[in-house]
Structure formats: C-alpha cells, structure tokens
Amino acid sequence: MATAQKLPKLINGVAVDSLFATIDAIKATPSIAKFKFRIKNQWEDAGQNSSTVDKFSGAGGEQSRPKPFVLAADEPPILLGKDAAANPVEHLLHALASCLTTSMVYHAAARGIQIEEVESTLEGDLDLQGFLELDKNVRRGYQGIRVNFKVKADVSDEKLQEVIQLGPGHSPVFDSLVNGVPVTVTGERL
Amino acid sequence: MATAQKLPKLINGVAVDSLFATIDAIKATPSIAKFKFRIKNQWEDAGQNSSTVDKFSGAGGEQSRPKPFVLAADEPPILLGKDAAANPVEHLLHALASCLTTSMVYHAAARGIQIEEVESTLEGDLDLQGFLELDKNVRRGYQGIRVNFKVKADVSDEKLQEVIQLGPGHSPVFDSLVNGVPVTVTGERL
Numbered sequence: 538m539a540t541a542q543k544l545p546k547l548i549n550g551v552a553v554d555s556l557f558a559t560i561d562a563i564k565a566t567p568s569i570a571k572f573k574f575r576i577k578n579q580w581e582d583a584g585q586n587s588s589t590v591d592k593f594s595g596a597g598g599e600q601s602r603p604k605p606f607v608l609a610a611d612e613p614p615i616l617l618g619k620d621a622a623a624n625p626v627e628h629l630l631h632a633l634a635s636c637l638t639t640s641m642v643y644h645a646a647a648r649g650i651q652i653e654e655v656e657s658t659l660e661g662d663l664d665l666q667g668f669l670e671l672d673k674n675v676r677r678g679y680q681g682i683r684v685n686f687k688v689k690a691d692v693s694d695e696k697l698q699e700v701i702q703l704g705p706g707h708s709p710v711f712d713s714l715v716n717g718v719p720v721t722v723t724g725e726r727l
Numbered sequence: 728m729a730t731a732q733k734l735p736k737l738i739n740g741v742a743v744d745s746l747f748a749t750i751d752a753i754k755a756t757p758s759i760a761k762f763k764f765r766i767k768n769q770w771e772d773a774g775q776n777s778s779t780v781d782k783f784s785g786a787g788g789e790q791s792r793p794k795p796f797v798l799a800a801d802e803p804p805i806l807l808g809k810d811a812a813a814n815p816v817e818h819l820l821h822a823l824a825s826c827l828t829t830s831m832v833y834h835a836a837a838r839g840i841q842i843e844e845v846e847s848t849l850e851g852d853l854d855l856q857g858f859l860e861l862d863k864n865v866r867r868g869y870q871g872i873r874v875n876f877k878v879k880a881d882v883s884d885e886k887l888q889e890v891i892q893l894g895p896g897h898s899p900v901f902d903s904l905v906n907g908v909p910v911t912v913t914g915e916r917l
Binding site for chain 1: 737739740741742745746749750753754757760761762763764765766767768769770772773774775776778780783785786790792793796798800802803805807810812813814815816817818819820821822823824825826827828829830832833842844845846847848849850851852853854855856857858859860861862865866867868869870871872873874875876877878879884887888891892894895897898899900901902903904905906907908909910911912913914915916917
C-alpha cells in the first residue's frame with residue numbers, strides 16, 4: 538500500500554504548517570518568543586565601518602549560524618567618504634523595506650493568500666543642517682519616509698490594499714521606526 | 728622656487744577642510760543641505776528580498792554612483808527562512824551602529840580629536856508575540872536596544888566619554904530610531 542508523502546505546505550515560500558506550529562508553541566510557552574539580536578561593528582576609516590552578524594538568542598536558547606554575515610557601510614564622496622558601500626541612512630531604508638515585505642508575505646501566507654510578486658520603492662528626506670548643528674529647528678534624522686509597494690496577486694482591489702497594509706500592520710522595523718525605541722549608548726576605553 | 732604642495736588635512740580619515748567648506752556652503756545656501764535617499768526592494772521568496780541602492784539627491788542636484796549596491800535580507804530557519812542573509816531587524820542594528828560610529832568619527836574630526844580605534848556591540852530585545860499578534864500588550868518592534876562602544880584615543884577619560892556621546896548627539900539614524908519618523912505606506916497592483 539502506497540503511503541502518501543506529506544510535503545510541507547508552502548505559501549509564498551513560507552512553510553505555513555511550521556508557522557502555525559510556532560504560534561502554538563509560543564501560546565504554550567510565551568517566553569520562547571523573546572529574542573535578542575546582536576551585531577558587532579568595527580570602524581575602518583572615515584565613513585567606512587562594518588558589522589558582523591552572527592548568533593542570536595530566541596526560541597529558548599542561543600542560535601548559531603553556519604557563518605557570520607558582514608555588512609559594510611560608507612559614505613559617498615560628497616559626504617566625505619569613498620563610496621565603498623551604502624550609507625547608514627540607506628541601510629535604514631533597506632531594514633524598513635525588507636521588514637515590511639517579509640511581514641506582508643508571511644502574514645499573507647498565514648491567511649492563505651498567494652502573492653506572485655512584490656517590489657517597493659522608498660524615499661526619505663534628510664536635511665544635513667541637523668547633523669551639522671546649523672539649525673536647531675532641523676532634526677538630525679529623517680523628516681519623513683515614503684514607501685510605495687507594487688504587488689501582483691490574484692485578489693480583488695480591496696483585498697490587495699489589505700495585503701499591502703499587512704506590512705505596516707505587523708513589521709517590527711516599521712513599529713520601531715515610527716514609534717521609536719529606547720536606545721542606551723555607553724562606552725569605555727579600548 | 729619650490730611651491731609647497733597643499734595636501735588635504737585628514738583627521739580620522741575625514742577631509743576636515745572639505746567638511747568646513749561644506750558647512751560654509753550650507754550656511755550660504757541652506758537648500759543644498761536637503762537630501763533624498765532612496766532604495767528599491769524586490770521580493771524573492773519567503774523571507775528573502777533585496778534592495779538596490781543607487782542615486783540620491785542632495786547638494787542641489789541628483790547624485791549618481793559608479794555602480795549600485797545590493798543589500799540582501801533573509802530570515803534564519805527558526806524564523807522560516809533559509810539564512811541567506813542578515814534579517815531586517817539585524818540590518819536595523821547595522822544602520823544604527825554604522826551611523827553612530829560615522830557621526831562620532833566625523834564630529835571628533837571637526838573638533839581636531841584623533842581616534843585610533845572604535846568598535847561597538849549592539850543588542851536589541853524583540854518579543855515575537857507582537858509580530859504574531861498573540862499579545863496586544865507586546866509591541867511588534869524592538870523593546871530596547873543597548874549600544875556599547877570601545878574607543879581608543881589619546882584623550883582623558885572625561886573627553887573619551889564626550890567623544891562617545893558625539894554619536895548619539897548627532898546621528899541621523901539614532902534620532903530617527905529614538906524619536907520616530909512619519910512613514911507613509913501606499914501601494915497598487917503590479
């Protein structure tokens with residue numbers, strides 16, 4: 538007698554059975570939902586520095602990776618760098634875009650909504666008078682960020698708008714950036 | 728008669744003459760301080776997507792780059808990804824670390840303070856119950872982020888602490904993240 542092989546059910550590439558199993562596990566033991574993400578950054582020269590991303594904790598333990606990721610940063614020449622990498626405020630836009638996209642895709646999967654394509658463009662306004670302390674009325678950070686999504690999915694126009702709003706409705710980076718995060722900065726001599 | 732060659736004065740790798748020239752130019756024409764940074768993100772599968780970073784506007788015009796940068800994102804297997812890249816909330820830590828470091832190094836250079844080495848470790852707390860809508864009292868974003876710097880510089884202990892605080896005192900990403908940014912998310916059918 539042939540035994541039916543149970544394949545993982547993938548929607549948008551997301552193993553939804555595993556997603557629901559994770560939700561059940563967290564309902565039973567909420568403490569496993571607590572994660573700590575970490576990086577280590579090393580300055581190189583002027584605007585150049587890089588971060589190493591490796592272990593994190595979550596799901597009740599320390600989680601390792603086969604190999605660490607290295608993320609670089611620099612500034613363009615007009616901002617006195619050598620343009621060896623994207624700059625910090627561009628990395629911030631990437632963090633936002635990637636989190637909005639993943640949040641949309643995962644939560645659509647959980648609702649059984651298949652998505653075919655997603656792309657987004659982001660633009661943020663920054664006035665250097667803040668960074669350079671030339672005008673106290675100008676903030677140092679982004680004054681505003683605009684995100685526009687284009688999504689291909691076989692759903693109604695109304696449902697498409699619901700899908701797009703799954704991103705801002707769930708994204709950890711969106712919440713962090715819109716509502717703010719307490720950040721402590723300490724330091725000592727190397 | 729030999730003519731003395733004027734070399735750019737570099738402090739911490741930063742061309743401080745150019746930095747002061749930029750400040751003077753902005754004082755004369757504040758509108759050139761307005762920058763727009765942009766990225767375009769493309770979803771690939773599940774937690775995988777990537778951003779392309781290319782042109783930006785600022786200094787009174789459109790600024791191009793020799794080649795675009797591509798920034799990848801994914802999730803580790805425990806978060807239903809394939810661990811092909813750092814995840815969005817790790818990218819957010821990199822944006823913060825790189826901006827704090829560059830802000831410290833540039834503003835130290837402007838003050839004539841030479842820095843030999845800088846490294847930093849960052850850790851952020853995230854409770855997945857927020858993302859998964861399992862507890863309305865748990866936020867989706869980071870609950871808190873701790874940054875610790877180690878700096879090597881030939882300055883007093885008091886001055887070292889002042890140098891370390893130049894980062895949070897000027898960083899655009901720190902200000903964006905701590906104080907929040909208005910973000911609009913729109914979308915349409917692809």
